[in-house]
Amino acid sequence: MMTNLFSIFDPSTQIMNLSLNWLSTMLIFILLPTMYWMNPTRHMTMLNLINNTLKKEFSTLLGISHFSGSTLMMLSLFIFIIMNNSMGLFPYIFTATSHPMLTVSLAFPLWMTLMMYGWFNNTMHMLAHLVPQGTPPALTVFMVCIESISNIIRPLTLAVRLAANMIAGHLLMTLLGNQGPSANMISLPLIITTQIALITLETAVAMIQAYVFAVLVTLYISETTYVNT
Template sequence: MMNNLFSIFDPSTNIFNLQINWLSTIIGLMFIPLSFWMIPNRFLFFWNFIALKLHNEFKILLGKNSFNGSTFIFISMFFFIFFNNFLGLFPYIFTSTSHLTLSLSISLSFWLSFMFYGWFNNSQHMFTHLIPQGTPNILMPFMVMIETISNIIRPGTLAVRLTANMIAGHLLMTLLSSTGSNFSLFMIFILILIQILLLILESAVAMIQSYVITILSVLYSSEVN
């Protein structure tokens, strides 16, 4: 039962020994407005509206010392994760963000770039973050240890948060749908309503989780400036 249950997250579908499930990560390219170079339309205005809102918010969080255009990489990260989360709700589309392979690769690469930049360019500023202001002298060694550990586990917490939320919703919907064959007609109708509500909830989770992981990455980036 467990093998069948978790097989929905197994990227084993292949053709000529090529794992084609991971190709779902580039399906989001289909949603990029091709009319960007042609005639503006409502979809393009909506796309630009969201990107501008994210840019203004990220710019405030990054502070005045941030580089010009530094928000664009986080906006791209938001759209990439959102598309992969949302498209995974469709039947027969592999949810790549439900695997630590992808989510940990994203979070770890961002975290390493922040750490290298911070320790090489603002080492004194990074040391001050290890000891919060007003800490008693006797607690300073413990605070340094705690802050160091919390800093090291950051990429793991980002990746696990995204992966766990994607897996939880998909597993719940799979478990409920697998029991439909044993229900009466009335209970099947109730089950369909519950599945629709869960699908709406998962759509909100797909957007919220992409926003959360992007905001946390921006906050971690602002600490090294």
């Protein structure tokens, strides 16, 4: 029984004395049929098209100074997030990306690694980023403080953005779904139509948030892997 509205996002829910909610993070990869690995198929062709398009875009954002394997890492991150976002749209499957435990676990290590890499290898470039070009001398101290705070809160903004966007739509669908049993014949079609629209919107949000997360991390990589040519 649901004790409160947010208990649907509780990863400790017990099913047959086992906590299986976090299994959803890898469930899609376990259930991927063999047709995704057999070439050529329509599914594999579509997946390759998406991968090639994203690879070109990530490579453009990273520039020539990115380290080896960064594009593959961003593609893997995008696929992992979009799979978890999409799995959460199915009934009775826990949306792992709606929980801060997972989003912070993704954002903080990436941010910390990039910061350490940037400050150790491109110290002058990282210092130059603290004072944007064209800043008046009188505002230099304030800009350093603002840019430092902006860099520090990056993992928080990455994690909260992904979790909040996934939670918001699911809460709306839950609120509307709870009205179904008590709805009359006049309001029931409206509720069903709204639910279909929300599911369509959540499908788009699932793809957009995975893309935004991967692109922002890509931009952070491009800032820390600058090479002076």
